[in-house]
Amino acid sequence: MAHDIQIVTEAELRAAVGLDLTTIGIIEQAFAALAKGGVVMPPILSMDLHAANGEVDVKTAYIPGFDGFAIKVSPGFFDNPKLGLPSLNGLMILFSAKTGLVEALFLDNGYLTDIRTAAAGAVAARQLAPAHVETAGVIGTGVQARLQMQAAHLVRPFARVLVHGRDMDKARACAADLARALGITAEATADPAALVAESQLVVTTTPARTPVLKADWLHPGLHITAMGSDQTGKTEIEPAALMAADAYICDRVSQCEVSGELEAALASGLWTKGTPAELGEVIIGAKPGRTSPDAITICDLTGTGVQDTAIATHVRARFGNAGTIIRA
Amino acid sequence: MAHDIQIVTEAELRAAVGLDLTTIGIIEQAFAALAKGGVVMPPILSMDLHAANGEVDVKTAYIPGFDGFAIKVSPGFFDNPKLGLPSLNGLMILFSAKTGLVEALFLDNGYLTDIRTAAAGAVAARQLAPAHVETAGVIGTGVQARLQMQAAHLVRPFARVLVHGRDMDKARACAADLARALGITAEATADPAALVAESQLVVTTTPARTPVLKADWLHPGLHITAMGSDQTGKTEIEPAALMAADAYICDRVSQCEVSGELEAALASGLWTKGTPAELGEVIIGAKPGRTSPDAITICDLTGTGVQDTAIATHVRARFGNAGTIIRA
Known part of the structure; x- marks a missing residue:
């Protein structure tokens, strides 16, 4: 059954979501949820691509009470700079935690990972x-x-x-x-x-x-x-x-x-x-x-996957229906 | 660095890719590659969501000689029929095997999984x-x-x-x-x-x-x-x-x-x-x-993940630049 999927690019994300105390607070809450129990966070799927001098990680987590969960794919291809490309890329997919339907694709090339990773550092410093x-x-x-x-x-x-x-x-x-x-x-x-x-x-x-x-x-x-x-x-x-x-x-x-x-x-x-x-x-x-x-x-x-789910659901809430909507 | 990503919907995929001897041959070659060595196929990432009566699987594989690799996300949410929605959904992401950049998103709601799964049955029957x-x-x-x-x-x-x-x-x-x-x-x-x-x-x-x-x-x-x-x-x-x-x-x-x-x-x-x-x-x-x-x-x-990489690279080759192109 076709449904609407929101697609947001790195440029759109950079314009709207930054590193601030709100983001830090959201990542802090995600870590708290991890400690409170009920979170489902499977081991990271990690694929080492020797032949291409690359690696790919997939992270996810389900947090009770969050209406979505993210799956984040992070490729790192370390010969890319020779081609004038960044080593790190990737995207986040946000799914409904109730139906499993794809709700949004954040084509962030790793930007949201950068933000949620830095926010975790701030949480560690604050604590x-x-x-x-x-x-x-x-x-x-x-x-x-x-x-x-x-x-x-x-x-x-x-x-x-x-x-x-x-x-x-x-x-x-x-x-x-x-x-x-x-x-x-x-x-x-x-x-x-x-x-x-x-x-x-x-x-x-x-x-x-x-x-x-x-x-x-x-x-x-x-x-x-x-x-x-x-x-x-x-x-x-x-x-x-x-x-x-x-x-x-x-x-x-x-x-x-x-x-x-x-x-x-x-x-x-x-x-x-x-x-x-x-x-x-x-x-x-x-x-x-x-x-x-x-x-x-x-x-x-x-x-951790909880950081990805937390930042993705935060972005989704902030974005409303901006970006490109594709019915698929 | 922004690059073009091809986005193809289930309806577009259904119109263009079916279950035929070509698809069966491609899946057969993928299994052969798995036996020949050099394939990187990590264990399936599997997340069990008891609270939502759901599960999510993530599969992937890198096949030497293929210019792309797929990551396939398959959510199954078994209360969906009560909501008038199908239990199974999901999408495939095709990455460049050289740079790790996202090349295509197949918003197939599980259609390509259906096809590659049936094709594997045909391979088993043929063999x-x-x-x-x-x-x-x-x-x-x-x-x-x-x-x-x-x-x-x-x-x-x-x-x-x-x-x-x-x-x-x-x-x-x-x-x-x-x-x-x-x-x-x-x-x-x-x-x-x-x-x-x-x-x-x-x-x-x-x-x-x-x-x-x-x-x-x-x-x-x-x-x-x-x-x-x-x-x-x-x-x-x-x-x-x-x-x-x-x-x-x-x-x-x-x-x-x-x-x-x-x-x-x-x-x-x-x-x-x-x-x-x-x-x-x-x-x-x-x-x-x-x-x-x-x-x-x-x-x-x-x-197996090799089936996903095989069907996704096949679809990509068949599609050229059809679908929606988003620069992200």
């Missing part, structure tokens, strides 16, 4: 970072380096940001962009240890396969969000740091075990603290997060 | 049924009961078809439709044992959770295709029948173990013949299928 952050640091110089700092600044309005990357030119460009976007002091640094030493909030945003942040660098009153690792074999934080922190919090334990920082910590035998808390459990108060200003906290974000 | 089939039987009275018989008739032009279902009215309606579509004798029967006894080719098309076809009913020169079971807990064929058959062939062993007929046979401990052959291995001659006219063969179809 776990010290109340006062003077200096924030970011390791990595890509899209998420910029968005994570912009998102964190909405909840911890720091006065200064430090940027580290292997390529100093890229680090300087990222710092310049952040200075302009946030109206604050921004500096590129070649020394990640100094960056961590001077920061109260650090976000790692790299696809590293060997740690970029050492356990020795931890200091009282530090919060770290590691958001780059999302595939088996990737790791940004030395396993010993997870044990040394007062609290190590996962977005989803079952994902962090196989594709987050916990993977390497378990493989090395260093992790002996049992099942970590999840971010949603901290949000609803079921598990402790930061317990003192001097505590050291780490949040491991691998990206 | 495994006796060379001469006088009478074919189908258990089940839904869309696939009709399509499976139409597909099988293209490769084994039987003169008579028998239809069994729990509801005799539906069985009679299905038989009437088949008589009209195929121009042959079609009869509804209340006795599935008699249906099997009189048939050389039987297809089971039910969502049964207790077997609808007994091992005692097997007879020389019989081929059975079981295509209804596609979820853990579903079973159509008595486990003893799998052992009693001369050949039991899976579309994909790893899927049949968890959601096909092999699941119950393994759980009961009855299956002791090791790893079954796959349909693709029979197609390329790597494993035997039917070895004599009197042999008893069973093919277990759970539905």
Whole structure:
């Protein structure tokens, strides 16, 4: 039976949906729902395409009380820049949670993923970072380096940001962009240890396969969000740091075990603290997060289907019947 | 970077793509590719939505040499008929196998799945049924009961078809439709044992959770295709029948173990013949299928991502730039 499907392009989405406290609040509620139970979130479907130097992830989640659920497809094809194309693409499909009918297609080329990922970083900062952050640091110089700092600044309005990357030119460009976007002091640094030493909030945003942040660098009153690792074999934080922190919090334990920082910590035998808390459990108060200003906290974000369902239903509500309607 | 995406509706697809020997050949080639190696086909992402009496499956596969790969999303919401809506829906997304960019959206509401599923039944019949089939039987009275018989008739032009279902009215309606579509004798029967006894080719098309076809009913020169079971807990064929058959062939062993007929046979401990052959291995001659006219063969179809990639790339090639183009 034919029904109307709303199709919205990246340009239309960019014009209408941004990174703001509303979006952050919606992503926070999604994590809370995950902790409250009733959410159905199957393991990520992940397809590794060696022959094409690519990978594809499919994420989804059903959240009780939400009238839709999203299925998000994220291809990453890493030879694309040679062709003048971005590596990351994809789309989100919004289904009715009552009938399973396709309601909307968000042809976002990964934009909504960028937004919901940065929003999760802000949720982690709001829940776990010290109340006062003077200096924030970011390791990595890509899209998420910029968005994570912009998102964190909405909840911890720091006065200064430090940027580290292997390529100093890229680090300087990222710092310049952040200075302009946030109206604050921004500096590129070649020394990640100094960056961590001077920061109260650090976000790692790299696809590293060997740690970029050492356990020795931890200091009282530090919060770290590691958001780059999302595939088996990737790791940004030395396993010993997870044990040394007062609290190590996962977005989803079952994902962090196989594709987050916990993977390497378990493989090395260093992790002996049992099942970590999840971010949603901290949000609803079921598990402790930061317990003192001097505590050291780490949040491991691998990206969850609840974020996709939350952002997609938010966009749908905001859009009404805009975009192109196709009867199919 | 914005690029063109082709959007094709169910009505446009129905007008252009049908169940024919071309489609059957394409699905046969997809199974052959699966056996030749190099295919990447991750486990099905399956989400069970108890609260909505629904389920969602996501399938995909990358086939070397194909310039695209499909991701297929199939929601099944079983309270929909109460709302005047079909239970099954969904869409296929075709991605470039080189760049991962979305190339086409087939808003087919499950139509392409119907076609590629029936085509797989025809491949099984062509590979495994006796060379001469006088009478074919189908258990089940839904869309696939009709399509499976139409597909099988293209490769084994039987003169008579028998239809069994729990509801005799539906069985009679299905038989009437088949008589009209195929121009042959079609009869509804209340006795599935008699249906099997009189048939050389039987297809089971039910969502049964207790077997609808007994091992005692097997007879020389019989081929059975079981295509209804596609979820853990579903079973159509008595486990003893799998052992009693001369050949039991899976579309994909790893899927049949968890959601096909092999699941119950393994759980009961009855299956002791090791790893079954796959349909693709029979197609390329790597494993035997039917070895004599009197042999008893069973093919277990759970539905594979290679079928989706094969039908989607076929449709794309046939369509050129028809449908609606959206720049996103």
